[in-house]
Amino acid sequence: MNLNPKPFQKSVERRRHQRVEVSLLGRYMLENHQEYPCVTTDMSPGGLACVAPARGAVGERVVVYLDQIGRVEGKIARHTDRGFALALNMPYAKREKIANQLTWLVNRDILSLPEDRRYERIVPLRPHAILTMEGEAERVVKLIDVSMSGAAVSTALKPYIGTKVALGQTHGSVIRLFDGGFAVAFDQMLSPERFDENIKL
Structure with a gap:
């Protein structure tokens, strides 16, 4: 009997990386070390989209510092009308931490939880x-x-x-x-x- 777990794994992966609409202020640095402000429009543990004044090149490595998330990095996957989408490159533990942070942010908005003082x-x-x-x-x-x-x-x-x-x-x-x-x-x-x-x- 041929048991193929891949469909289940893909389903779990899609759910784990579901993007949520979240607006977080931050700054990002392109490979030329130029820094710019940004704000996210949506994010998942595997990627984010943001409004950004300088879009960089597709495939370029970017380091981003976001309020309430911290430092993340990845490569520009595509350009958008107002910025770019980033494919994040992080170890599993960091992805799980971001998943928890995003869950908290979404629940905070729904349940009107108090914000972190910082x-x-x-x-x-x-x-x-x-x-x-x-x-x-x-x-x-x-x-x-x-x-x-x-x-x-x-x-x-x-x-x-x-x-x-x-x-x-x-x-x-x-x-x-x-x-x-x-x-x-x-x-x-x-x-x-x-x-x-x-x-x-």
Whole structure:
């Protein structure tokens, strides 16, 4: 009798690597050592897709640092309209850890679980900042919320993804547009000592 376990294994593999929609801020480094901000659109233990200002070459090795996930690496599998999809290259234990992290993130959103303090998003008590952007006059904008790695800004401006901006003295790049504003990834993480409701960018 010929027992072939492959169909079952493939089914398990597909389930294990099912992608979930998750928006995580991060930074990535291409092979030329240039770094850029990014934000994921979906992710699984085997791959991710992200909005990115520089798409690199298909097959190029990329190192990514993501909020709440940490360091991952892989090769660019394909380009997308707004960035690229990455095939992750990690040992089994790391894949299992990411699977658990993604499960927690999805359940947190469904069950309204509290966020890890390290990656919390806060609404500043002084929710206004001076926005500086090339080609535009300085203007005061409202901060929707702030994390240690980025901020969401309320404004009618619609800059291109990757546009360099400054919120007060904090520099970063536009990584996502939404109705009524855009999201910024900071060039450098805010220090924990600065990160509370009294923060002033």
